[in-house]
Amino acid sequence: MTINDLRGVIKGRVFLPGDDGFEQATTAWNLTVRQPVTAVAEAADADDVAALVRYARRTGRTVAAQPTGHGASGDVEGVILLRTGLLNEVEVRAEERIVRVGAGAKWGQVLAAAGPLGLTGLSGSAPGVGVTGYTLGGGVGWFSRKHGFASDSVRALDIVDADGEPARVTAESDPELFWALRGGGGDFAVVTALELELYPVPTMYGGRVVWPEHRTREVYDTFLELTAEAPRELSVWINRFQPPGAPPMVTLDLAYLGEAAQGADLLARIDKIEGAISDSRGIVPVADLGAITAEPTDPVPSITRAELLTGLDADAVDLLLAKPVAPLINMQIRHLGGALAEPGDGAGASGAVTEPYLLGLLGLGLPHTADATRAKQDEVVADLKAYVSGRKPYTVLSPGDTASQSFSGGVLARLREIKRARDPHNVFRANYPVLG
Numbered sequence: 277m278t279i280n281d282l283r284g285v286i287k288g289r290v291f292l293p294g295d296d297g298f299e300q301a302t303t304a305w306n307l308t309v310r311q312p313v314t315a316v317a318e319a320a321d322a323d324d325v326a327a328l329v330r331y332a333r334r335t336g337r338t339v340a341a342q343p344t345g346h347g348a349s350g351d352v353e354g355v356i357l358l359r360t361g362l363l364n365e366v367e368v369r370a371e372e373r374i375v376r377v378g379a380g381a382k383w384g385q386v387l388a389a390a391g392p393l394g395l396t397g398l399s400g401s402a403p404g405v406g407v408t409g410y411t412l413g414g415g416v417g418w419f420s421r422k423h424g425f426a427s428d429s430v431r432a433l434d435i436v437d438a439d440g441e442p443a444r445v446t447a448e449s450d451p452e453l454f455w456a457l458r459g460g461g462g463d464f465a466v467v468t469a470l471e472l473e474l475y476p477v478p479t480m481y482g483g484r485v486v487w488p489e490h491r492t493r494e495v496y497d498t499f500l501e502l503t504a505e506a507p508r509e510l511s512v513w514i515n516r517f518q519p520p521g522a523p524p525m526v527t528l529d530l531a532y533l534g535e536a537a538q539g540a541d542l543l544a545r546i547d548k549i550e551g552a553i554s555d556s557r558g559i560v561p562v563a564d565l566g567a568i569t570a571e572p573t574d575p576v577p578s579i580t581r582a583e584l585l586t587g588l589d590a591d592a593v594d595l596l597l598a599k600p601v602a603p604l605i606n607m608q609i610r611h612l613g614g615a616l617a618e619p620g621d622g623a624g625a626s627g628a629v630t631e632p633y634l635l636g637l638l639g640l641g642l643p644h645t646a647d648a649t650r651a652k653q654d655e656v657v658a659d660l661k662a663y664v665s666g667r668k669p670y671t672v673l674s675p676g677d678t679a680s681q682s683f684s685g686g687v688l689a690r691l692r693e694i695k696r697a698r699d700p701h702n703v704f705r706a707n708y709p710v711l712g
């Protein structure tokens with residue numbers, strides 16, 4: 277069978293090199309990532325996914341699922357890229373506190389459906405991110421200090437295995453695969469739907485406060501104080517921003533799972549920092565969670581680098597602030613800890629993240645900025661080397677990173693064993709393969 281036969285295998289659209297729309301269909305969300313794939317297949321439904329996997333198995337080809345391309349690594353040479361965007365059902369079962377999502381659904385859809393019912397899922401900062409890729413890789417979001425990794429809120433997965441057979445995976449039906457799929461990424465099966473636990477949110481308080489650059493030291497000091505004593509319901513992130521053509525700024529991003537008055541009390545010390553340029557603190561409807569950081573929704577050419585930090589103190593802040601943030605656009609630190617450091621029994625492959633902070637360095641990846649962006653990221657990480665653990669959560673790996681940077685030796689060995697047992701012919705390729 278040739279690759280042209282793929283058109284007769286699935287009901288959905290197939291794009292082959294030379295077809296109108298092929299280039300567009302191969303485009304990742306991050307425009308710096310090229311995807312030299314053999315074909316793009318858009319599944320019309322779960323049966324299409326199974327038919328595609330059986331075709332790949334028969335013809336010795338590899339399938340890489342990619343709903344949105346937010347996590348694209350470029351490691352897709354010669355594969356069939358599987359677009360799952362049409363599998364985008366979202367069904368909230370409020371009385372069970374469960375949401376069932378198709379493999380192509382985005383977090384914004386879940387928040388819009390669950391929020392009005394007083395519930396939330398464990399979304400990250402951007403509503404355009406896909407639920408499946410985020411959750412299979414762990415998923416660190418606003419409520420992770422309270423409720424842990426999104427992957428540990430998975431209750432069941434509908435999958436297609438490497439023989440093209442559909443199956444429902446739960447803790448009882450297939451404990452090994454259930455463990456691997458909760459944090460180990462997309463290397464073990466194609467998921468067609470997920471069932472996730474939802475959590476009550478009677479009220480949420482938060483927002484973003486922005487100050488001019490000369491307040492940076494005060495804002496960092498306040499960040500250290502707030503995060504030293506924050507309850508698990510409170511998450512605080514700090515950003516040094518330098519958008520192109522704008523002056524440098526510093527911001528605090530805030531989310532408190534609870535009453536507005538309590539949230540305002542907890543954050544009162546922020547009021548002592550004078551001269552805020554803007555302050556959006558207030559009650560935040562769950563459906564508007566993405567408004568806190570207002571990240572870009574359109575594809576961008578970006579180069580990111582993430583590092584977990586073993587701690588943060590006044591000396592680390594001195595190092596961070598000794599040099600300008602440019603040519604980076606954003607230097608972000610997220611406060612972690614809480615439930616992320618203490619996952620319950622039965623946690624998946626994400627395990628525990630004991631580092632209390634996550635550093636994120638974002639710059640533009642245009643031809644004339646890419647080298648300077650990478651050099652600056654290397655410089656910041658080298659300056660902070662006493663605080664950098666060398667590990668990073670799977671969802672924030674960047675092109676050039678490997679899965680081994682996310683897992684301890686024992687977890688990686690177990691994931692590799694499961695990969696070899698469940699997908700011996702390498703029908704599936706995750707963005708960061710566990711065998712890579």
Ligand SMILES: Cc1cc2nc3c(=O)[nH]c(=O)nc-3n(C[C@H](O)[C@H](O)[C@H](O)COP(=O)(O)OP(=O)(O)OC[C@H]3O[C@@H](n4cnc5c(N)ncnc54)[C@H](O)[C@@H]3O)c2cc1C
Pocket residue numbers: 305340341342343344345346347348360379399400401402404405406407408409410412413414415416417461462463465466467468571572671672705706707708
């Ligand atoms: C703007 C932005 C904001 C972000 N914010 C956060 C955040 O707050 N917290 C956080 O933890 N991460 C965050 N991320 C990272 C994000 O979680 C990862 O990039 C994640 O992989 C995106 O999932 P996706 O499905 O949208 O992306 P895709 O690139 O489409 O998929 C990523 C990978 O998931 C796997 N996968 C997806 N669907 C399937 C499937 N049906 N079956 C099997 N495997 C599948 C594949 O291996 C695929 O390569 C952010 C990324 C961006 C660009």
